[in-house]
Amino acid sequence: MDAALFYEVGKPLRLDTVPDPEVQPGTVLVKVISSGLCDTDYRLMQTGLPMMEGPIIMGHQIAGSVAKVGPGVETVERGDSVLVHFLVHCGTCYYCQIGRENLCENWQAIGVQRPGGFAQFVLVPAGNVMKVPSGLSHADASLIPCGFATPYRAINRAHVGMGDTVVIVGARLWGLAAIRLCHLAGARAIVVDDDERRLTRAQQYGADAAFHVKADDLADRVQSLTAGRGADAALDFTGEAEAIATASQLLRKGGRLVVIGRAGCFGPVNVDILQLMFGEIELTGGCLVRGSEVRQLVELVERGALDVTGLISDRIVLPEINDGFAMLAADRPVSVVIDM
Ligand SMILES: [Zn+2]
Ligand SMILES: [Zn+2]
Structure with a gap:
């Protein structure tokens, strides 16, 4: 063959x-x-x-x-x-x-x-x-097995639920799929990226807001959408230390940050200790995907709840x-x- x-x-x-x-x-x-x-x-x-x-x-x-x-x-x-x-x-x-x-x-x-x-x-x-x-x-x-299942794992690890505001870092395939999965979970999806084309694309794929990751007023913009609190969860699909640190600063107290998926990323992440302690933010990772998650996605598509087309x-x-x-x-x- x-x-x-x-x-x-x-x-x-x-x-x-x-x-x-x-x-x-x-x-x-x-x-x-x-x-x-x-x-x-x-x-x-x-x-x-x-x-x-x-x-x-x-x-x-x-x-x-x-x-x-x-x-x-x-x-x-x-x-x-x-x-x-x-x-x-x-x-x-x-x-x-x-x-x-x-x-x-x-x-x-x-x-x-x-x-x-x-x-x-x-x-x-x-x-x-x-x-x-x-x-x-x-x-x-x-x-489905990676393009959707990887962000699905991130969403599960972040315990995204109805009414949440989620910051999605990185608007490649995983980030775009994450928008749909957030909406399915009843959450709002704010996408951040360092590329204007990808931000435009994120809006075309339904992002509720899309901001440049280096915008000076990024934290203000996220806070203005969340009654001054910050996001309930952030999902990082870049594996880049700087982006992960930025994402951590966009969370509300008790917010959850999940780093997932990307190969070839190594090294430490700089998260503020005060924010960890007095903000009780939760920082975690996601490794690969589980068969049960792929199966759940298949069932969601089968029953018409999730659209995986158009990507x-x-x-x-x-x-x-x-x-x-x-x-x-x-x-x-x-x-x-x-x-x-
Ligand atoms: Zn993959
Ligand atoms: Zn084993």
Whole structure:
């Protein structure tokens, strides 16, 4: 089959022909129809991860049809349209046993340590496939497992609830998806970013307000929308220390700040100790996503409560994959999906 493989940090993916995967007991062979390019893929290509060793087929936003099921698999059958939850956990370590599978000591991500979706076929554990909501295209479905599930994890970690005002830091795909998820939760979404084009885009995608992160009066603007208190929660999708520090200053007392998702971000964050103590703000992170969260999103789409369409700006074919990443790097598209 044709596939795009990561070989080494800083190099483009290499198009290769590799053997088709062989179905195993408890696994499902998925014929990939749509495969989304994620900002994380690009950043991993630039920075690598200690556990990511080339050559490996990348790609973790996958939707397709079931080509074969292994012995013992009864949840799906050949021809079913499915999307793929990318996190594989061990089920036996301490964190899996206490129900925190996304912190698994032995986690592997499809498209990072396991062969992923930049290929014609991908072999995944049966527990990682879920049926595509009826009427949804494979391309739109491919955005659910990361594009929507990552901000959904952030929203869960921030305990966003009805009536909340949420500051979303970063208006790439995750930030735009977060606007919709905030609205679904009954919350108001204020987007901040350092790029005017992305701010305009955020408004087009329904942000209740959009402000430049470096605006002198940013805190005043957020306070004026919140009766002088500040935001109930902030979700950072940039992983940039300065933006995280800024977000912390936009919170009300008792506000929650969640940092999530981005690969290749390291180092300390500068949050005011007085604000932590006398403001009792809560600062936390979010790691990957849980299968239950992807499943909940699938059900929300299925019942018509959540719209995941309209976020794909560019469609390409596999041989154009490095051009697709160049587009993402130049920050032009909302998202890029490969039609396999
Ligand atoms: Zn585990
Ligand atoms: Zn992703």
